Amino acid sequence: MGGIVDFDVRLPSARADIHTMHTESGVALAELARITHVTSFPVLADDESAWQLAVTAARQVLERTGVAADRISQVVFAGSGEWDRPFWSPAAKVADALGIRDAHCYEVANFCNAGMAAIRLLSVPGALKPGEYALVLVGDRLSRMVDYRDPDSKALFNFGDAAAAVLLESGAGRFRVLHSAMRTDGSWSDYYAGEPVGGRVLIRRGPHRRGLADAYVRHFTALVAESLTALGRRVPEIDHFLVNHGDRDMHLRLLSALGVPEERSVLNYHRLAHMGGSDTLIALRDLEDAGRLRPGDLIMLATSAMGFSWGVTTLEFQG
Structure with a gap:
């Protein structure tokens, strides 16, 4: 790749x-x-x-x-x-x-x-x-x-x-792209949708439905497992696990479910909110600027999106 x-x-x-x-x-x-x-x-x-x-x-x-x-x-x-x-x-x-x-x-x-x-x-x-x-x-x-x-x-x-x-x-x-795994759970497709209002498109939520947090953990853990299996690697070999900056509690819950220590992720909640699709790239830049990357480091970028889709992109830092 x-x-x-x-x-x-x-x-x-x-x-x-x-x-x-x-x-x-x-x-x-x-x-x-x-x-x-x-x-x-x-x-x-x-x-x-x-x-x-x-x-x-x-x-x-x-x-x-x-x-x-x-x-x-x-x-x-x-x-x-x-x-x-x-x-x-x-x-x-x-x-x-x-x-x-x-x-x-x-x-x-x-x-x-x-x-x-x-x-x-x-x-x-x-x-x-x-x-x-x-x-x-x-x-x-x-x-x-x-x-x-x-x-x-x-x-x-x-x-x-x-x-x-x-x-x-x-x-x-x-950063060599080693593997990419993605999936969509279409049962959540109507949970959020845009509505034209006064010349703008505003996002509206549908009727409240329980289970989205569980879906995040379930899909992310499955994608991580798929990626590690494809690469012949194990969770302890993940050097950095970077997550979309949506919810701090969910971020920590996912790390715990995966068995990834908090220090192997980047939590920017003290200075930034959810910055769209740039979240994991901001975290990756923070790692590089702080001198925390070493050649051969295995980096996973966990991204999620309305629809709802989830993805895990695995990189290897070349130096």
Whole structure:
């Protein structure tokens, strides 16, 4: 399989605040704090777009690696499908802004699992020829789709915004993609859905249903087992297990169920909320910046998404 050459993550300039959420929703501050884990977190400002953040991240990656625009054969924008404009290609827009002229540009919609789904598609043998590169952009506008006036949507009040750019090659890169395992439980497909309201699309929850937390643990543990079996590895050999930043209690419950020590994960709940599909990339960047990665480290990125889909992407750090 292919590998990640480099990646970058960008955060927007505005912030969501639980005091505003409390005023608009009537939900108690203490309850909101249990959902968001922080009093404020990054969201898109009125004059910011997800595709523009993605361009900034991609430009940094290309400058840092020295990869020329004409060597990029595919540009993929990954997210929910609710882009900055309707019936529009953010992948094509980003490619044009970066001077990438001859690439195939398209979108992958799988919500917060979309970035890893795109990496899966592009890292299989034959997806890229030797010397070719692919650019995966991860970006959404989740905060724009949350209605703080709706207390029934409070579970989504921790939705922030971020964008990431991931450069892939057919070789190992700095992070070789060893394995990808993904699955969807369609019985949850209608639990959340968008509703057009006043020129916006707002996410609404359907009737409350128990069991989603159990589904998270069940599907993630099954995917981890599938990946380890395919690789001939065991849980103690997982050096870093990074999880979508949705709920701290669920994060810890999953680590406990798997038998992965907390110190082998990254918990950013003291400074960030759920930053969409960029969560695990933010955690991976934190590990690298802190000098916690060693050549040969086995890294698992556990991502989940509305629909509901789950994925485990296994990387090996090359140094």
